[in-house]
Amino acid sequence: MARTEESTPGTGRAAGHTISTAMAVVDSDGSLAAWTHEAQRLTGFTAAEVVGCSAAQVLAAPEDLAKASEFVDRGRSGDGWCGIVGLRRHDGGPLVVYLRACPVSGRGGRIQWLVTATEMTAVPSWPMNGAGMEALLSSAPIGIAVRDPDLRCVWVNDALALQDGIPREKRLGRRLTEVLSGPDAESAEAVMREVLETGAPRIDHAYRTWLQTDTRQEHSFSTSFFRLDDAEGHALGLCVMSVDVTDRQRARERLALLSEASTRIGTTLDVMRTGQELADLAVPRLADYVTVDLAETVPLGEESLARLGATNGHIPAFRRAGVASIHKGIPESLWSHGDYVFVPAPSPFTQVLASGRSHLEPVLDTSGGTWLQRDPGRLEKIREHEMHSLMIVPIHARGAVLGVAVFVRMDDSAPFETDDLRFAEELVARAALSLDNARRYVRERTAALALQRNLLPRRLTGGAALEVASRYLPSDTQGGVGGDWFDVIPLSGARVALVVGDVVGHGINAAATMGRLRAAVHTLANMDLHPDELLAHLDDTISRLADEDGDVHRHTSTEVGATCLYAVYDPVTRRCAMARAGHPPPVVISPQGRVTIPDLPSGIPLGVGQSSFEAVELELPEGCVLALYTDGLVETRDEDIEAGMHRLGTVLAQPDRPLEELCSDVLDTLSTRALFDDATLLLARTHALSPTQVASWDLPNEPVVVADARALATARLTEWGLERLAATTELIVSELVTNAIRHGAGPITLRLIRHQVLVCEVTDTSDTVPRLRHARVTDEGGRGLFLVAQLSTRRGTRFSPAGKTVWAEQEVNSNPS
Known part of the structure; x- marks a missing residue:
């Protein structure tokens, strides 16, 4: 019996492993003419049991008979056959093998077939020749390149050239740093060397680059590196697989930016500072130049604008609450932070305010006949700084329009797209809540401060x-x-x-x-x-x-x-x-x-x-x-x-x-x-009043002391140089002392105090409260306190544990009578 050995790469065994192959010879009539020892080991049937019998008895399923007929027909035409076939083991169990049948010429010119069978664990799951494998790799949707141990490109598929815009002829024979410049290319080559040295693959290595076909936007790539080894384990080179993940990376960055907005915007309840925080956050990650213009009433804490509708040419003034630019000094802006901003009517600004919907202009039209012709100052800035793409997003919260946020791209930046507008609207919506909270706080605090300051002295x-x-x-x-x-x-x-x-x-x-x-x-x-x-x-x-x-x-x-x-x-x-x-x-x-x-x-x-x-x-x-x-x-x-x-x-x-x-x-x-x-x-x-500014007398509770009290008061006024107040003071003293004698009790004290006013006080031990009456024409009395009220600027009564004091004040500089 013949026995052969062949080296076949397989998924279940290491490369280079020697595999035993079962062999048999089949006559033209389908009977087995030879059976090897390896065939006996594989199926369990001995040569004596199968030689001379039909080969169909070792097939597991009836459909495999059709395959047998197929390779018989191919054998007559001189072609071989290969495929996966199910065999029947001697013990009845199934056996799946990879079968090859090659026609050979027997004695007398008769046709025989040399059949080899190999267990599926010892062969590739999808056998493919070199041409098929190259076709597969060339048409793969991801970029694939093979580099030699010197990291020079020796093979590249079409998808990689479509990704980064570098043609095949420029890439072959060159290292990555000879094709691309910058730290990202150097970092990628460092990873390649590490993979070559260690043999450990590197998955999802990120790097960025500017494409030759798209210089307005930086692209992001996810690249994986695998070392290629020969049968003895020596490095033959690297396989590099690359995927353009620019959209995925952009989505991540924008999600991170929205998350950052929640912590960076609205750090204080200051409207103007919140507007500036929005502008600073959007530059340069969304736009090259950003302004945040609020309705002029908002920073003052007043009610904001409703949707404008018909404006009759009257444009509400804005207040610039935020401005940021990629250029130092913000030369693009006509107005500084805190300045008033005006816009022509009609214009995209008024349309956004009136409709509450955003305005996207991917390519800014600066030709004649546009709204910019009515705004020469803004048009000059646009042309000077090569502004080419515009978004205007309304800032509204809780049904109120607070203002607009303007996003501009300049120079070589890519034009705005619909996705950029959606992202800007989400960013502005988050900032709008902070602005509205700040506006409400400013309004309430302004009202509270005004109220408090008006209530304080x-x-x-x-x-x-x-x-x-x-x-x-x-x-x-x-x-x-x-x-x-x-x-x-x-x-x-x-x-x-x-x-x-x-x-x-x-x-x-x-x-x-x-x-x-x-x-x-x-x-x-x-x-x-x-x-x-x-x-x-x-x-x-x-x-x-x-x-x-x-x-x-x-x-x-x-x-x-x-x-x-x-x-x-x-x-x-x-x-x-x-x-x-x-x-x-x-x-x-x-x-x-x-x-x-x-x-x-x-x-x-x-x-x-x-x-x-x-x-x-x-x-x-x-x-x-x-x-x-x-x-x-x-x-x-x-x-x-x-x-x-x-x-x-x-x-x-x-x-x-x-x-x-x-x-x-x-x-x-x-x-x-x-x-x-x-x-x-x-x-x-x-400060203390000197004794010369105070005069005090204790008087007996007798009617006769009223005249003495008048005389004492007049004498002291003369000493103080207040003779002009003598007449009114005598009347006041007379009425207060008389009331104390009639309605009070105990000793009476008369006191005069001269400072910014002249004070006349009469104290007794009674707690009876004197009341001001308006006497009738026929009344003989009751006019005392009424006269005191008419002759003095202030009057009143105070109580103490010893009794009460009735007092009256007169202006020193003029006679109230």
């Missing part, structure tokens, strides 16, 4: 008792303006009230609540209430406001509360009574610069409930400085309130300096970062 005066100065610094956080307030309120008897408060929360509601509380404090102060009594009444007021707000906002949570510090300084006695409701304590700086913090009970914030306030009275030397403030001035994210109070006292320990300078110095010590709460500071330097 515009001019402070401490009269003869105090020299005052103040500062208010609103917060810059998203919460906006807060509810801080301060006030200086002139009281009777040359006294002055100082108040500083802080309403819970931020925004326009807090500012409105602050205004209501400030009005309430004014009303209560005019009643000359003691500080602890005033805070108790104010607590009732804020609790009532909370109940009212709860009724209005039944389905929403409302929080109403405030802290407050109220102090009353008397320049006659140089004493200051103060009380606080959960507010930081005042800081007192003596004329020598010594800083003290009075031991003042803190109390609880207003509106909390179960309030209890306690007043403390201090004696303040003339020339000392009293500092009232809110917690935003002394408490920050990086500094607790104790450290802030120490910082405040250190700056103020210079009481001889002007108060305005001290206020500025205190604010200069604040962190440069945005405040998270409003900061308020009220400084007051004390």
Whole structure:
């Protein structure tokens, strides 16, 4: 029996492995004439069992008989046959082999066939000759090249030339760096050398290059490298497979850009800064030149434009909120950041605003008859900088048109396509939400600031008792303006009230609540209430406001509360009574610069409930400085309130300096970062009235003392040089002393105080409140307080534990009568 061995590459065995092949000889009548030992091993049939029998008995399926007839016919014509055939093993099991049949001439010229069979695990799954394999590779849709160990191209298919535009004749015999220049080509060659040295393939190596057929756009390629080895494992070269992944890479980059937009656009609630962030993000990854123009009302926080419809030639002004360019200095722009921008009508700008739809002009038409002829300045810039492609995208959010974003490509950049417009619209849509949020914040904050500034005092005066100065610094956080307030309120008897408060929360509601509380404090102060009594009444007021707000906002949570510090300084006695409701304590700086913090009970914030306030009275030397403030001035994210109070006292320990300078110095010590709460500071330097400015007499409770009281008052006015006020003052003194004798009790005290006004006070031990009456014609009395009201500029009554004081003021510079 014959036995043959052949070297066949296969998927199941290594290249170069020797494979045993079963052989048999078949006569022209289809009977087996010879059977090898390898055939016996393969099928299990012995030669004695099959020789002389029909070869069909070893075939597994009836359809294989047709194949047998086919190779018989081919044998007669002199052709061989090969194919996959199923054989039957001796034990009945199936056996699939690769079968070859070649005709041979037997004795006497008869035709016989030499048949060889090889197991399928030892042959390629798809046998192909060299011509078929080259045809396959040449027509493959991916770029394929073969390089020798020197990395020179020795074979290339047609698809690679179509990918990168490099013809076959320019590539063959050359290395990659001899065809392409740049770091990407050098990096690819470094990878090739590594694959040649290690034998490990490199998959999906990315590199970029500019195509000779498309110099406007850089293309991205994904390349894989495999080493080619001979039968002994020696490197023959490299196989390089390349795929153009420009579209995939562009999609990745745009998805990353949209993700980046969510973090880079809208970092602040500043409309103009948000517009600039959009422009900076789009250049150069989407366009070469970008502008963001907002309706002129948007940066001011006002309502934005609706869709324009008919404009009657009136074009709303824009404000440039963002501009960016690939060129330094942005020479393409006619307007700078923050400038007003105007456009002709009609134009793509007005069409976009009117329709709410984007405008795409892949090739910008600068010929005659277009809208650019009515805008020579813009046309000149377009021609000067070779602008050739344009997109105008409306910026709208929540149904409002906020403005337009303009995207331009210049020089050799590829024209815009529909995909570019869709991407620009998505990018602008994300920025529009941030712009709208910023617009709404600006509008609300502007209204809150306007409300708060209108509710705060515009001019402070401490009269003869105090020299005052103040500062208010609103917060810059998203919460906006807060509810801080301060006030200086002139009281009777040359006294002055100082108040500083802080309403819970931020925004326009807090500012409105602050205004209501400030009005309430004014009303209560005019009643000359003691500080602890005033805070108790104010607590009732804020609790009532909370109940009212709860009724209005039944389905929403409302929080109403405030802290407050109220102090009353008397320049006659140089004493200051103060009380606080959960507010930081005042800081007192003596004329020598010594800083003290009075031991003042803190109390609880207003509106909390179960309030209890306690007043403390201090004696303040003339020339000392009293500092009232809110917690935003002394408490920050990086500094607790104790450290802030120490910082405040250190700056103020210079009481001889002007108060305005001290206020500025205190604010200069604040962190440069945005405040998270409003900061308020009220400084007051004390003055005292000299004894010569005050005259006081104790009078018996007898009718005869009325004439004496008039005489004493007239004499003192003469000493003060105020004889012109003697007549009206006598009437006022006469009426007030008479009322005290008739309706009061105990001893009577008459006091005159001369400062910026002339004050006349009459004190008795009764708590009966005098009432102003309008007497009838037939009444013999009842006109006293009415006359006092007519002769004075202000009048009133205040109470003390010892009784009451009725007072009246007259202007010193003119006679009110």
